[in-house]
Amino acid sequence: MTVLELLRGVRPTDDEDGEGSPPTSWLPDSARDVLLGLATGLLSLLVVAVPTVLGWMLDPRPGSSFGEPLGAAASLWLLVQGAHLGAGATNVAFVPLVLGALMVWGASRGAGRALATAAVDDGWFADLLPRSVAAVAGRWWGGYAVAVGGAAALTLAGSLPLRWPSVGVPLLVVPALAVALALRRLALEEDILGPRLVGLAAPEVVRRASGPAVRGLAVLLGLGALAVAAAVVLRWSAVSDLQSEVGAGLLGGLLLTGAQLASLPNLALWVLSLVAGPGFAVVEGAHTSLAGSASGLMPLVPVFGAMPSPGDFPWAVRLLVLVPVLVGVHVGRRALTTVARLSSLRAKASVAVVACVMVAVVVGLLDGLGGGSLGAYRLSDIGAPALWLTLTLGLELVVGALLVVSWDVWRLRR
Known part of the structure; x- marks a missing residue:
């Protein structure tokens, strides 16, 4: 069982009719959604942190601490999501598009796990989405923002400083794209488009x-x-x-x-x-x-x-x-x-x-x-x-x- 599956709930059990009952969560809904967002961010951060730390362990710099490779990994994780690194005249702003796309895809999978438990028959939020869907997406987004904030703070321990105004891209743009992709997948299975969205159509x-x-x-x-x-x-x-x-x-x-x-x-x-x-x-x-x-x-x-x-x-x-x-x-x-x-x-x-x-x-x-x-x-x-x-x-x-x-x-x- 993965971390995301553990946060989502336990395995289904059989009821009296032999049919599988819905999974029961061991956490309150609000806490579970936030933790799913946090876990989504931390898991993708590990993808960058593990090889970075391994490389440092194989060739450590004299006098450097363990916080340096962790800070470098956090900087690189934010970089591939669109943040800029550097100080003074130095500016590193290069996103390998394959890694950027993988980050968005991975975040969308985490958002999809959270949205899978939302009640799609709830009342409308601003005539756009069901209230439950909007609330779950917002809480997941908050958890992902905590992961981004933690990574941004961790960059202070490394040698690749973060240009703080650019943190808005991994904080806002990446999770927005992830939620949009997750909502699109959910919309193919459930009727989640509110009155304002149903009437919208491309020319x-x-x-x-x-x-x-x-x-x-x-x-x-x-x-x-x-x-x-x-x-x-x-x-x-x-x-x-x-x-x-x-x-x-x-x-x-x-x-x-x-x-x-x-x-x-x-x-x-x-x-x-x-x-x-x-x-x-x-x-x-x-x-x-x-x-x-x-x-x-x-x-x-x-x-x-x-x-x-x-x-x-x-x-x-x-x-x-x-x-x-x-x-x-x-x-x-x-x-x-x-x-x-x-x-x-x-x-x-x-x-x-x-x-x-x-x-x-x-x-x-x-x-x-x-x-x-x-x-x-x-x-x-x-x-x-x-x-x-x-x-x-x-x-x-x-x-x-x-x-x-x-x-x-x-x-x-x-």
């Missing part, structure tokens, strides 16, 4: 565009990830040399490799920015675009060994800008399948354009959430410019989508 054009947008986003991220993997394979000698120069040892090397794999979506977004036009920068003064790559003193991160050599690229490389256009063609073709064959040009173009805009906005949001700072001065602004990436990628996708829509309408009028 028809958005509903039709969502499917093509998801497919387009998957294609873009997949292509970006494949490009990163291909670059690592082609320049494996440089990557492996950097890995050995780090001297992280066995456990440290495994953790470093895991962190780089968790950052694969971030690097894929950098590739998308490259082919879309804005490019990306690993350090200030070392910008990479379709025109070429500039040199600079790189951080000692093995995957950066896959960077192209400094210098101008052949003119044919500029043709990569057609990749987003071709993905836009794919999005446009998928959009055409969501509308009637004889629909007007305006109807078809609207769905295609909205799908392309949705893809570009999500890419920009992911890039913004991933962060773009690994330190001070030349490392204070790295990665892709989220705003320019959104605008240029959206424009290129729209061009491709409108081309295929126009071709379809022209064929029908022949």
